[in-house]
Amino acid sequence: MVTLEPCNHHGRTPPCRQALLDAGIARVLIALIDPTSREEGGAARLAAAGVDVEIGLLADSARTVLRPWLHSLDTGRPYVTWLYEVDAEGRALTASETMRTLYRTTTDVVLDEAGHLSEGVSAGHGKDAFAIPAMTVDEPAQLLAALHEGGTRSLLLATSPRTAQRFLEAGLIDATTFHVPHPARPTTNTGEAALVYDAFVIDRVERHGDHLRCDTTVLLPRIGDQT
Known part of the structure; x- marks a missing residue:
């Protein structure tokens, strides 16, 4: 379970979605899609790799946590x-x-x-x-x-x-x-x-x-x- 969609780009750190794939994670629950996602986004890449992706769980709570950002x-x-x-x-x-x-x-x-x-x-x-x-x-x-x-x-x-x-x-x-x-x-x-x-x-x-x-x-x- 993550509050924000795993990133799909290489910035100061490697892509988070790749870390999940490398760890063999089979299912990812995402509260909110990242409004700053680049290209197709981490959720789409995870799904394309066969990961079971669910979006929207506890979205309101995630918005509260991420409110300043x-x-x-x-x-x-x-x-x-x-x-x-x-x-x-x-x-x-x-x-x-x-x-x-x-x-x-x-x-x-x-x-x-x-x-x-x-x-x-x-x-x-x-x-x-x-x-x-x-x-x-x-x-x-x-x-x-x-x-x-x-x-x-x-x-x-x-x-x-x-x-x-x-x-x-x-x-x-x-x-x-x-x-x-x-x-x-x-x-x-x-x-x-x-x-x-x-x-x-x-x-x-x-x-x-x-x-x-x-x-x-x-x-x-x-x-x-x-x-």
């Missing part, structure tokens, strides 16, 4: 997650270094409160190392476009709420992860001091010690959307 293909920019903390009064605060370290490995690049970019994880299979552009957070759209061009597919935004607001206003934040003390006083507003902004849809809440972790999806008009 698929999103970057569709939009031409990284999938942006705003990381922040909330105080006892419900005000959004800049994520601490401890929190940034905790989530660093879930993303390609981290943008911190000082405007510094750092690599989240090492470049993976089929991906070149990204190039850090000489831009500031005052140009969020250009910054994201340049990072995408350099190979970045996901960005963890760990800036101040004021800086994150620039991304929000431009429709350039896709999700958030924040920590709030437990118990907390939930508040909802559109200002800088907010626990949950009006455009956020809460996907998951989990308790971790003396705080809650909340994950949300941001429903904002995207640049280029038709109205």
